[in-house]
Each structure stands twice: as structure tokens, then as C-alpha cells.
Amino acid sequence: MTTLADQPIAALRSGHDELSGFVRDLGPEDLVRPSGASEWQVSQVLSHLGSGAEIGLAQLTAARDGGPAPDGDFNRRVWARWDAMPPAEHASGFLEANQRLVEAYESLDPTTREELRVDVGFLPEPVDVATATRFRLSEFALHQWDVEVGFNPYATVTPTAVAALLDHTGGMLAWNGRPDALGGRQATLVLRLTGPDQVHGLRLGERIELTEVPEHPDGELVIPAEAWLRLVVGRLGERYTPDTVRVTGPISLDDLRKVFPGF
Numbered sequence: 001m002t003t004l005a006d007q008p009i010a011a012l013r014s015g016h017d018e019l020s021g022f023v024r025d026l027g028p029e030d031l032v033r034p035s036g037a038s039e040w041q042v043s044q045v046l047s048h049l050g051s052g053a054e055i056g057l058a059q060l061t062a063a064r065d066g067g068p069a070p071d072g073d074f075n076r077r078v079w080a081r082w083d084a085m086p087p088a089e090h091a092s093g094f095l096e097a098n099q100r101l102v103e104a105y106e107s108l109d110p111t112t113r114e115e116l117r118v119d120v121g122f123l124p125e126p127v128d129v130a131t132a133t134r135f136r137l138s139e140f141a142l143h144q145w146d147v148e149v150g151f152n153p154y155a156t157v158t159p160t161a162v163a164a165l166l167d168h169t170g171g172m173l174a175w176n177g178r179p180d181a182l183g184g185r186q187a188t189l190v191l192r193l194t195g196p197d198q199v200h201g202l203r204l205g206e207r208i209e210l211t212e213v214p215e216h217p218d219g220e221l222v223i224p225a226e227a228w229l230r231l232v233v234g235r236l237g238e239r240y241t242p243d244t245v246r247v248t249g250p251i252s253l254d255d256l257r258k259v260f261p262g263f
Contacts, residue, residue: 219249234262
């Protein structure tokens with residue numbers, strides 16, 4: 001029996017294995033290098049991922065055991081403890097905490113993957129395991145890129161994560177988009193993704209949303225799928241933009257970077 005949670009759980013495993021192998025080879029100086037997250041060094045990205053894994057495991061355990069979900073005070077205590085760690089402990093703590101979270105998701109049988117509901121803390125209602133794991137995968141995959149791009153400016157989001165996340169970017173647009181950055185200008189673009197290939201409409205108006213392919217577009221955005229994911233979360237700075245990205249029409253790539261400034 002396959003479930004909707006299988007793909008993001010598998011992507012979490014492959015991402016963990018890849019990033020863990022990378023992190024184990026980092027030395028003390030590597031951990032304090034700048035990352036792709038503008039205000040964080042590499043160890044701080046790992047701290048964020050590690051504390052998030054600890055909180056995520058507590059949420060999953062509460063859902064599985066029928067206990068109360070961790071509250072804001074719990075989260076703040078976790079963040080404070082991780083913030084106080086030195087860089088080397090950020091790295092080792094991430095390796096342990098994220099492994100435990102991935103193993104916990106992997107241990108869920110198909111029925112539990114279908115029926116369990118998890119309170120992730122920032123939504124009005126608990127969500128299914130597929131949604132919870134996609135939230136975690138989105139966070140993990142982009143922060144994996146943050147770590148790796150600190151050493152390789154040509155780093156990309158992993159293909160397994162792209163495949164699991166690409167069909168769910170519509171909700172990210174409403175969450176992350178800032179339509180007011182266009183100063184009242186509106187446009188509908190053809191969005192052509194490559195690797196994997198997809199074509200959509202991208203409406204930039206009072207709301208930012210994906211649509212059917214428009215018959216009379218104002219322009220076109222051609223972009224690799226992994227770079228599209230990075231654009232939506234504010235990680236497509238000029239230095240990290242593939243040469244194959246192309247924008248035509250009244251909205252420029254710089255405009256789109258302003259619409260999606262990140263966090």
C-alpha cells in the first residue's frame with residue numbers, strides 16, 4: 001500500500017543522508033563560514049534544522065501517542081538551548097536530531113501515514129502526515145542548499161526534494177509573496193519550468209497565484225524547477241541564478257526577487 005506521505009519521507013531520508021555526509025567532513029572553520037541564508041553562518045543553519053527536528057519529533061510523538069502538542073514555551077526552550085550551543089555542537093546535534101525525526105517518520109506504517117493527524121503549531125487544524133512531511137521537507141531542502149552553497153555557488157536543490165515539492169508551490173506563493181512590491185503593477189506570465197518540465201500561468205496582482213496557461217500572457221518566465229523553488233523563498237540572488245533563467249515582458253527578474261524577498 002502506497003501513501004501520499006511516502007515520497008516526502010523518502011526525500012527526507014535521502015536529503016538527510018546527503019547533508020549528513022557533507023556535514024561530517026566540515027572542520028571548525030567551515031562551520032563559521034557564511035551560508036546561503038543571509039544572516040546565518042553554516043552552524044546556525046544546522047542549529048535551525050536541528051531544533052526544528054527536535055520540535056517536529058515532539059509534534060509527531062504527541063500525535064502518535066495522543067498527548068498534547070508542544071506549545072510555544074516548549075519551542076522557545078528548545079531554540080534557546082540550541083542557540084547556546086557552540087558551532088561543533090550545532091553540527092553533531094543536527095546529525096542526531098534529524099536522524100531521529102527521519103526514523104520516526106519512516107517507522108509509521110501505511111495506515112498511520114494515511115490516518116494520523118499532526119498539530120504542527122502554526123495552522124488552525126492538525127494536518128495529515130503527507131502535509132507535515134512536506135512542510136519539513138521544504139524547510140530541510142532549502143536549508144540544505146543554504147549549507148552547501150556556502151562552499152559551492154552552483155549548488156542546487158536536490159532532485160528528490162524538487163520532485164516531492166514542485167506540485168505544492170501554489171500555497172507557498174500566497175504565504176511568501178509580496179504583491180505590493182510591484183507598486184500596483186499587475187501582469188500574468190507564462191511560467192515554463194525545466195527539469196522536470198511544466199507550464200503554468202503566474203498571476204501577479206492583488207494575489208500571487210498559479211493559474212492555467214494564459215492565452216494572452218504579458219510575458220514569460222523560463223526557469224529550472226529547482227531555481228523556481230528557490231525564487232519563491234527568496235534564494236535566487238544574482239550570484240546564484242542559473243544562466244538559463246529568462247524573463248520577458250513588463251516584470252523583470254529583479255521585480256520577482258522583490259515579490260519573493262524571503263524571510
